[in-house]
Amino acid sequence: MSFLRRILDDQRGQSLVLFGVGFMAILSASLLAIDVGLFLTARSQAQNSADAAALAGAVALVFQDSADRSTGGAAVQTAITAGQANQVIGQNVSVQPADVSFPNDPEGQPTRVQVNVYRTIGRNNPVSTLVAAYFGRPNADISATATAEASPANAATCVKPWAVPDKWQEVQDPPWDPADSFDQYNPIGAPLPDPDVYVPADQSGYTGFNGNPTGPDYGLQITLKAGAPSQAISASHFYPVALPPNTGAAWYEENIPSCWSGTMQMGDLVPVEPGNMTGPTLSGTETLIDQDPNAYWDTTRNRVVSAFNPSPRIIVMPVFDPAVYENGRQRGRVDIQVSNLVGFFVENLHGSSVVGRLVPAIGLIRGTGTVPTGAFLRAIRLVQ
Numbered sequence: 001m002s003f004l005r006r007i008l009d010d011q012r013g014q015s016l017v018l019f020g021v022g023f024m025a026i027l028s029a030s031l032l033a034i035d036v037g038l039f040l041t042a043r044s045q046a047q048n049s050a051d052a053a054a055l056a057g058a059v060a061l062v063f064q065d066s067a068d069r070s071t072g073g074a075a076v077q078t079a080i081t082a083g084q085a086n087q088v089i090g091q092n093v094s095v096q097p098a099d100v101s102f103p104n105d106p107e108g109q110p111t112r113v114q115v116n117v118y119r120t121i122g123r124n125n126p127v128s129t130l131v132a133a134y135f136g137r138p139n140a141d142i143s144a145t146a147t148a149e150a151s152p153a154n155a156a157t158c159v160k161p162w163a164v165p166d167k168w169q170e171v172q173d174p175p176w177d178p179a180d181s182f183d184q185y186n187p188i189g190a191p192l193p194d195p196d197v198y199v200p201a202d203q204s205g206y207t208g209f210n211g212n213p214t215g216p217d218y219g220l221q222i223t224l225k226a227g228a229p230s231q232a233i234s235a236s237h238f239y240p241v242a243l244p245p246n247t248g249a250a251w252y253e254e255n256i257p258s259c260w261s262g263t264m265q266m267g268d269l270v271p272v273e274p275g276n277m278t279g280p281t282l283s284g285t286e287t288l289i290d291q292d293p294n295a296y297w298d299t300t301r302n303r304v305v306s307a308f309n310p311s312p313r314i315i316v317m318p319v320f321d322p323a324v325y326e327n328g329r330q331r332g333r334v335d336i337q338v339s340n341l342v343g344f345f346v347e348n349l350h351g352s353s354v355v356g357r358l359v360p361a362i363g364l365i366r367g368t369g370t371v372p373t374g375a376f377l378r379a380i381r382l383v384q
Helices: 002-009 014-063 074-084 249-254 278-290 322-330
Strands: 112-119 142-152 155-157 162-165 221-226 237-240 263-265 296-298 303-305 314-320 336-350 353-359 378-382
Touching (some): 014 074, 014 112, 074 112, 162 221, 249 278, 278 336
Parallel strands (some): 221 237
Antiparallel strands (some): 155 263, 162 237, 221 353
16 A cells, blocks of 8 residues: 555656647647748738739830720739739738729729739639648638829939920921921010910910820930020920039030939929030940940830830930920029929930920829929829
8 A cells, every 4th residue: 555655646757748648739830830820921922923913004004005904904904914923931822803992092093903913712823831731721712902192203314415395385386296396475575375285284275295105295206406505495495404412515426325213203394404515415326326236116016126125225305394494594594393204215316406296104203292294294093
């Protein structure tokens, strides 16, 4: 009897039992942590896929067709392709045309692309678990949503030193065309009774260039001829401008093929370069064209064809308020006020003139105010 009591009272080996139970609990938690890490990685990759899809869809709205939101349209198909190109745990996500939608922005404008991507049981592509399968959870559902916006942009960097008058309402000889001149005064400086009219981008009825890929100005060919500050404004005249912080022919020529590091914004005042800039214009433009010599405008598809995306020959240049400039010219002042920034594909040189077409381009959003809805450029950004 004493022997049995001694065995029952013996506590030796108790720590071994507790250690074994504790070890199993720690091991189970550690193994489950592997799945938690897997899920976090999958969720991050799914978000990357959704972000890429939304941004690609927004870019397609800018450069291809802002009005086509059909299932077979460029925005939807580009979003699907970009989403599937970003795998989640080594497998494609599921993203279908119905997963791409086009919500309005807070201003009520249809500028956004929203994309949902899935690796779920419902789409027959769930993420397989490693350890949780032994606890009855062989699969996990992973999904992500992203929204990108192609919103009006009021600024840009890498701007070229060519300033062109913005489009106006031609009253003297309607409709407006690149051969027109902006007429507010007669040759002796007296106001005309029926002057041409310019409405800025921040006002209703903006008369300037339209940046919509389906708009009337998309692909419009313009021959830019150097204009003198003393001349009346012509739609085809450009004025060489001084980009801060320097001036002069060498600086002007350098900024044609290279990328000016400053930022230009709608409303900025920019001085016109004095003197003849024909030589620097030709030399700088030749260097720019040589950066992508095989690029061309495809008249059938109505787009730039290039080995680059985008071609370095697609540039951003300022357009200016012709009314402000003309009023200043009458008083001997020749600074320009940037009314908008436009995309321009440099096709070729024709004599001393630069020939090109208006095309979409990417810009920036600067300042705290509302960007004018008439802004030509578009800023691509994730908003959700």
